[in-house]
Amino acid sequence: MSSPVILWFRQDLRLHDLPALHAAAQAGDVLPVFVLDDDAAGAWTPGGASRWWLHHSLAELAASIREAGGELSLRRGDTATALLALCDSVGATQVFCSRRYEPWAAAQESAVNERLAAAGIGIKRYGGALLHEPGSVLTKGGDPFKVFTPFWRACRREPIGAPKEMPTVRWAASRPRSESLDDWELLPHSPNWAEGWETLWAPGEAGASARLNQFLEESVQTYADQRDLPAIDATSRLSPHLHHGELSPRQIWAVCEQYKDAYPEASASVGKFQAELGWREFSYHLLHFFPTIPEDPFKANFAGFPWSTNHEHLERWRRGMTGYPIVDAGMRELWHTGYMHNRVRMVVASFLCKHLLIHWLEGERWFWDTLLDADLASNGCSWQWVAGSGADAAPYFRIFNPITQGEKFDKSGGYVRRWVPEIADLPNKYLHSPWETPADILEHTGIVLGEHYPKPIVDHRSARQAALDAYEVVKISNTAAA
Ligand code: FAD
Numbered sequence: 001m002s003s004p005v006i007l008w009f010r011q012d013l014r015l016h017d018l019p020a021l022h023a024a025a026q027a028g029d030v031l032p033v034f035v036l037d038d039d040a041a042g043a044w045t046p047g048g049a050s051r052w053w054l055h056h057s058l059a060e061l062a063a064s065i066r067e068a069g070g071e072l073s074l075r076r077g078d079t080a081t082a083l084l085a086l087c088d089s090v091g092a093t094q095v096f097c098s099r100r101y102e103p104w105a106a107a108q109e110s111a112v113n114e115r116l117a118a119a120g121i122g123i124k125r126y127g128g129a130l131l132h133e134p135g136s137v138l139t140k141g142g143d144p145f146k147v148f149t150p151f152w153r154a155c156r157r158e159p160i161g162a163p164k165e166m167p168t169v170r171w172a173a174s175r176p177r178s179e180s181l182d183d184w185e186l187l188p189h190s191p192n193w194a195e196g197w198e199t200l201w202a203p204g205e206a207g208a209s210a211r212l213n214q215f216l217e218e219s220v221q222t223y224a225d226q227r228d229l230p231a232i233d234a235t236s237r238l239s240p241h242l243h244h245g246e247l248s249p250r251q252i253w254a255v256c257e258q259y260k261d262a263y264p265e266a267s268a269s270v271g272k273f274q275a276e277l278g279w280r281e282f283s284y285h286l287l288h289f290f291p292t293i294p295e296d297p298f299k300a301n302f303a304g305f306p307w308s309t310n311h312e313h314l315e316r317w318r319r320g321m322t323g324y325p326i327v328d329a330g331m332r333e334l335w336h337t338g339y340m341h342n343r344v345r346m347v348v349a350s351f352l353c354k355h356l357l358i359h360w361l362e363g364e365r366w367f368w369d370t371l372l373d374a375d376l377a378s379n380g381c382s383w384q385w386v387a388g389s390g391a392d393a394a395p396y397f398r399i400f401n402p403i404t405q406g407e408k409f410d411k412s413g414g415y416v417r418r419w420v421p422e423i424a425d426l427p428n429k430y431l432h433s434p435w436e437t438p439a440d441i442l443e444h445t446g447i448v449l450g451e452h453y454p455k456p457i458v459d460h461r462s463a464r465q466a467a468l469d470a471y472e473v474v475k476i477s478n479t480a481a482a
Pocket residue numbers: 227235236237238239240242243273276277278279280281283340341342343345346349367371373374375376378379380382383386
């Protein structure tokens with residue numbers, strides 16, 4: 001019996017369009033493994049919501065492999081040690097995997113490479129998580145882009161290969177004993193804040209593909225017009241699937257191109273959706289060239305920003321009790337579903353950094369723990385974008401007004417009423433600024449502000465002025481740190 005090759009699954013929990021699986025299948029009998037290495041990511045170990053997703057995604061992957069005739073081996077512990085032991089037990093001399101791009105993961109790859117090489121085992125790494133490998137799209141002068149639009153224009157000039165179906169795989173006959181997924185305790189128990197998430201989400205490759213099809217059938221044509229309306233299910237909600245590698249951006253890209261051919265009148269809307277994938281690419285590109293982006297301001301002069309350390313404000317923001325309905329609706333949506341609409345993410349992030357003057361790192365951390373799509377590149381870059389300290393960021397003086405944002409993007413109040421039911425009876429006119437409601441209307445609805453729903457924790461106008469004053473202090477310029 002020939003010795004098998006190891007397929008080391010990482011953040012690529014799928015069987016279709018997976019370059020590492022194709023290469024492994026050509027090299028020999030495939031023995032798939034996933035290693036839960038609790039220490040590898042250091043401060044960026046997956047948060048609670050991501051662990052919930054990971055549990056279900058791994059269960060789905062294991063079931064798909066079993067159906068195809070193989071067996072996913074689960075190991076917990078130091079990755080290099082686990083891979084070495086596995087190779088030793090089955091006589092494998094080759095490991096195949098997909099690349100990851102977080103700084104810790106790149107360091108992990110080097111360390112694993114070194115340890116395996118010392119034992120005579122080769123490791124081969126493949127792309128598959130992005131449309132373009134980081135570093136492959138550069139300015140004419142060979143420098144990294146720092147602005148999205150020219151970056152995306154340059155990306156569009158690069159070819160994107162066609163996605164591949166799952167190859168014919170000969171799964172290894174040797175089946176080393178797997179650890180039990182349940183023993184890993186990735187699911188929350190006390191309190192089980194994820195109760196009911198199964199009805200909202202379908203982690204795994206099949207769920208990802210169903211979600212993509214549903215989006216194409218129901219929403220892609222109106223995406224450009226409705227993507228900013230949080231009350232409507234107008235966006236793809238593919239982000240947790242993409243983050244966990246349950247489908248590749250190349251697969252999404254290909255079906256979008258087919259869709260545009262079939263429905264040319266929808267090209268602009270589909271193109272807008274494709275450009276959002278571009279922001280994901282841009283975030284990874286930035287993380288590759290500026291690996292401290294999740295922790296340090298991209299614009300160095302933000303290092304001296306006079307952030308507030310008001311814990312009560314931070315806690316009120318986390319719990320959705322700021323007294324600003326659109327902010328509170330977003331924070332509660334996040335807590336209850338592990339997701340928040342993009343428009344509302346921008347509003348709540350701006351509110352934290354600018355109205356409350358609390359460091360974007362606090363927001364990034366909270367999102368890290370609570371988002372199902374928590375992603376080091378997209379989360380770090382997006383927070384810096386809102387704070388004004390990032391590459392191609394919103395200018396510092398762009399302070400989202402939580403009242404007008406609510407009035408504009410949740411005009412009929414469906415989103416706020418869903419997540420902040422205690423003020424659902426307010427007329428639309430006052431729904432986004434309850435403190436302006438005339439006393440007789442409050443009395444009629446029986447809502448007592450400060451009792452049933454908080455009064456605003458800061459005054460919008462003075463908070464806005466304080467933010468502008470604070471930014472003056474650091475004399476913002478557009479000089480990048482890098
Ligand atoms: P769609 O509108 O359907 O977009 C399709 C895909 O494009 C998304 O699934 C996502 O992969 C990508 N995408 C869309 N917008 C962005 C963006 N601005 N930046 C990067 N990629 C984007 N996205 C994450 O995937 N993980 C995060 O941790 C994350 N943190 C964020 C934090 C803040 C403060 C903000 C403002 C945005 C953050 N985003 C993050 C980006 C964006 O909000 C989500 O990707 C989007 O809401 C996911 O919903 P969707 O799949 O329906 O998006």
